[in-house]
Amino acid sequence: MKCLRTIALIAVLAASGSVRVVAQQAASRDLSGTWQSTIAVGNEQARLLKVSKTDDKYKAVLFSSDQGWQVVANTFEVRGNVVTFAITGIGLDYTGTLSAGGDTIVGNVTENGETHPLTLFRTADEMAQSKVEPPKPMRSDAQPRFEVATVKHSKPDAGGKALDFRGRQLTARNLTINDIVMLGYGIHTKQIIGAPGWFNTELFDIDGIPDTPGVPNQKQTGSLMQELLANRLGLKIHHEQRQLAVFAITLDKNGPKMSKSPAGAEDQAGFAFRGVGDLAVHNMTIADFAKWMQATVTDRPVVDQTGLKDRYDFTLKWTPDDSQFAQFRSNGGLSMPKDDPNAPPALNDAAQQQLGLRIERVSSLDDVIVIDHADQPSAN
Numbered sequence: 001m002k003c004l005r006t007i008a009l010i011a012v013l014a015a016s017g018s019v020r021v022v023a024q025q026a027a028s029r030d031l032s033g034t035w036q037s038t039i040a041v042g043n044e045q046a047r048l049l050k051v052s053k054t055d056d057k058y059k060a061v062l063f064s065s066d067q068g069w070q071v072v073a074n075t076f077e078v079r080g081n082v083v084t085f086a087i088t089g090i091g092l093d094y095t096g097t098l099s100a101g102g103d104t105i106v107g108n109v110t111e112n113g114e115t116h117p118l119t120l121f122r123t124a125d126e127m128a129q130s131k132v133e134p135p136k137p138m139r140s141d142a143q144p145r146f147e148v149a150t151v152k153h154s155k156p157d158a159g160g161k162a163l164d165f166r167g168r169q170l171t172a173r174n175l176t177i178n179d180i181v182m183l184g185y186g187i188h189t190k191q192i193i194g195a196p197g198w199f200n201t202e203l204f205d206i207d208g209i210p211d212t213p214g215v216p217n218q219k220q221t222g223s224l225m226q227e228l229l230a231n232r233l234g235l236k237i238h239h240e241q242r243q244l245a246v247f248a249i250t251l252d253k254n255g256p257k258m259s260k261s262p263a264g265a266e267d268q269a270g271f272a273f274r275g276v277g278d279l280a281v282h283n284m285t286i287a288d289f290a291k292w293m294q295a296t297v298t299d300r301p302v303v304d305q306t307g308l309k310d311r312y313d314f315t316l317k318w319t320p321d322d323s324q325f326a327q328f329r330s331n332g333g334l335s336m337p338k339d340d341p342n343a344p345p346a347l348n349d350a351a352q353q354q355l356g357l358r359i360e361r362v363s364s365l366d367d368v369i370v371i372d373h374a375d376q377p378s379a380n
Contacts, residue, residue, distance in 0.1 A: 029102045031058065031078065035120040049085075049120060051076065059262075060085050062092075071270065071282055072262055074313060083107070088259045088313040089270060089282030096120065138214030140266050144224055149208030151232050151377045158203075165215045170224070172206040177233070177374075180204075184225030185369055186218075188294040188301040190244065194371040204377065218269070218288065229374075236373040241365055246301045248362045249290055251308070255356020258312040265311065271296075276325065277344065279316045285309065286357070293359075297347075299323040301366055306357065318350035319343040 035049040048063040060073040076085040081098040083105050096107020096118070105120040138144060154174045161179070163172040172180075177199040178189045189200070210216065210224060229235040263269075263283035270282035271292040281289055287304040289312075294302040297320070319340075324347070344350055351357045 029098070031083070031098075034123050035105065036123040037118060037120045048123075062087060074259060074262055088315070089261075090272075090274075090280050091315045094118065136214045137267065138210075138212055138216045138220055140217065142212045142214075142216075142220065144210040144212040144216055144220055145227055146208045146224060146231075147211040149206065149228060149232075151204055151206055151228065154203040154205050168209050168213055170206065170208045170210070172204075174203045175206065176200050176203060177229075180206075180225050180229060181235075181369070182295050184222050184229055186222060186291050187367065187369065188298070190300055191366065191368045192371065193240075193242075193368050196371075196374060198376070199371075199374070218291075232377045234373060234375045234378075235371070237369045237371055240368050240370055242368050243363060244301060244366045244368070246303050246362060246364045246366055247294075247298055247359050248303050248305050248364065249286060249351075250305050250358045250360070252352045252356045252358050255352075256306075256308065256312075257354065257356035258314040261311040261313045263311065263313075269311075277318045277320045280314075281316070282313050283311050285311055297324050299326055300361075302359070303364055303366065314355060316350060316354055317344045318347045319345065321346065 030053060031051050032053045033051060035051065036047060037049075038047055049060055050063065051058060051060045053059075058076045058078075060076040061070050062073065063070045071087055071089055073085040074088045077083070078098075082095065083098055084093070084095045086093045091111055093110045094107060096105035098105050103122045107118060107120075108115050109118040110116075158174055161174045163170070163175070163183070165171075178192060178195065181187070181192055181195075181199070182189060192199070206228065208224070208228070216224065261283040267283055269284045269288060270280070271284065271289075272280045272282075273296075274280060284292075285304075286306050286308045290302040290304040294300070345353065348359045351359045
């Protein structure tokens with residue numbers, strides 16, 4: 001989950017929804033409650049599984065007590081005393097057996113093809129539960145502004161990029177102004193016209209607290225970045241349409257092959273790299289997926305031409321070429337994988353095989369922003 005922090009919001013965050021439960025007579029116990037253990041998810045750990053039940057439907061949500069993220073299970077099923085759940089967005093499957101006393105589930109968890117023993121213990125520890133109360137999303141109709149924000153040059157030789165929300169605090173590290181413009185306006189660097197050279201060379205850290213509680217969604221995060229650019233750089237722009245080289249995402253003849261997310265439109269999404277070319281997506285439309293791909297992976301804009309409107313959970317594994325992840329490689333924050341005869345296919349082939357999508361280079365009319373005025377960030 002944290003293997004490769006990107007400028008995207010890469011913690012897998014809150015989701016809600018219902019999953020199907022299949023119960024046989026032997027499994028008459030209600031599994032609702034909090035189950036505690038330590039589950040490795042990439043380089044992070046989840047410690048609690050919260051299970052709730054409404055009518056005949058269970059919902060299970062996996063929490064990290066260390067990093068504050070949470071993700072809903074796509075399925076949670078009970079067959080006799082056998083309990084299974086799956087979380088497509090992080091490639092995790094669990095199968096266990098409920099004890100006679102109903103207070104433990106002994107089984108195995110599989111993630112990315114590796115299987116490990118895992119026992120879940122029912123807990124009533126209110127202190128343990130309070131440590132991982134999920135961050136609540138910002139009201140969808142909120143129009144947040146920064147209550148306070150600082151922008152300063154990053155420390156020399158600090159590798160990697162990061163953007164995270166912890167409670168109400170936004171922190172970002174090693175972002176160029178191009179990165180911030182991309183976040184603010186949902187565009188690729190090649191859609192930024194007339195920017196001064198320092199937009200892509202000088203690195204900045206941001207610390208800010210929005211005036212509205214909750215974690216902002218993608219649109220609200222963009223609004224906050226636009227405000228920061230206007231207030232600290234005096235940024236002035238205008239929009240134009242130009243013919244650009246882009247990646248177009250289209251449906252393959254056998255697609256789509258993705259799982260619809262059990263989360264709702266008001267819930268937050270996740271876009272997380274567990275390694276180079278090893279991506280987990282949670283509760284995103286393909287249009288959202290396109291925006292994060294162009295922000296983190298590709299050397300040109302990415303345009304969604306699938307017509308799909310649903311939200312999906314999926315994983316995508318591919319072998320990057322030299323044009324991908326350029327901003328991370330140039331910043332010293334990423335090591336590209338070496339030649340491996342068992343490596344997954346290139347991006348387009350992987351998308352066809354795993355998602356039922358095609359990601360191909362085309363020429364298309366697309367939006368650009370033209371920089372009319374910008375100053376170096378003002379003093380904090």
